[in-house]
Amino acid sequence: MFELIGLVLVVLAIFVIVGLVTGNLFYVVKQQHAVIIERLGKFHKIVGAGFHVKIPFVDRKAATVSLRTMKNGFNIDVKTEDNVTIGLEVSAQYHVSYERGATPQESGVYKSYYMLQQPVAQMRDFITDALRSSIPVYTLDEVFAKKDDIAKDVNATVSEQMDAYGFTLVSTLITKIALPAEVEDSMNQINAAQRTKAAAQDLAEADRIRRVTEAQAEAEAMEKAGEGIANQRKAIAAGIKESLETIQETGVGNAEANQLFMFTQWTEMMSDFAKTGKASTVVLPSDFSQTAGMFEQMVAASSAGRDAGEPPAPTAER
Known part of the structure; x- marks a missing residue:
């Protein structure tokens, strides 16, 4: 009996020594990792981060599974509805499922190792099948407009x-x-043409607004100018009326008053004409007494104007 116990102890000591020498007895699992242990080639258990012991030559670490999120990129060619073949660069972020399940065989670590090789x-x-379907x-x-929505549908x-898996x-x-x-060049040309068209429309609209504004300003200016001329003529007419009334108060008749007023206006006109300096010659009657004939011609011209429909010269009546 003691010999059997001693033999078992010797065997265990040999296993421990061999395990220590070969590093097949103790092992450490890093954070965010899980280790699958197989015993004699069959799944035994899943261990998490920490210090662990296994039986040398009986248990083995079948796999160390990372639980961190990983990323892979893919280049996939697809065709659109309008028969344009485009290349998509797709980035996928994934990790081994954290689900433990009711049994180890239902956990994400177990499935990721035993159910899918690549x-x-x-x-x-x-992903390729989903993109080529959508x-x-x-x-x-x-x-281009819905790429985010397409990616979400593919991800789901x-x-x-x-x-x-x-x-x-x-x-x-x-x-x-x-x-x-060639498609990219065509799209650039289309965009350039659209921008040119929009710019031309904006310039045309700006020119239209400028013309309308100028026309409105000119119309307002003419309106104000007309009001000024009308007010000026009213003031002149009022001044003429007042002057004739003053002359008539001295006992001069209407005809003589009109002739005197016309003579005064004529002399003022000739004085202003001479002051402008725009003419070097003025033809006047040689005899001052002939100015009466000039008055008669002016009166006749005024009468002819009234006969033709022109407004009569203002006169003062008692």
Whole structure:
């Protein structure tokens, strides 16, 4: 009996010594990692971060699974509704599911290791299939306008598929849309033409506003000028009336008063004409007595004007 116990102790001591020498007895799991332990080739348990012990040559670390969020980028070619082939740069953020499940076999760590051999390649296929199913219903312009909505729809679809394999798809982003060179040139030309058209319309509208403003200002100026002329003529007429009334108060008759007023106006006109200096010659009667004939001609011209419909010269009547 003692010999059997001693033999067991010797065997255990050998295992410990070999384990210590080979480093196959103790192990440490880092933070945000999980280790799958297999015993004699069969799943045994999942251990988390910390210090652990395993049986040398019986237990082995089958895999160390990272629980941190990872990122992968994919280049995918798709065709739009208007038959334009575009290249999409897609970025996917994902991590092993944190779900533990009722049993270890239902946990995300177990599924991610035992159910899917190439998770990144499988995720790429799912994303490619989802994009090639959704993009063809949009035109090129709609893809640019709705790329965020498209990415959300793809993320929802692929998340459900990857969840069965123990992965959680955090987000799917369309980071770039690459166009064929000829399509990009055509779009640039269209945008340039639209901007030129908009600029021409703006210039035309500005010119129209300027013309309307100038016309309104000119109309207002003419209106004010007309009011000024009318007021001036009223003032002149009032002055003439007052002058004639003053002359008539001296006993001069209407005809003589009108002739005297016309002579006074004529002399003032000739004085102003001489002061302007714009003419060097003025023809006058040689005999001052002939000015009476000039008065008669002016009166005759005034009468002819009244006969033709012109307003009569203002006179003062008692």
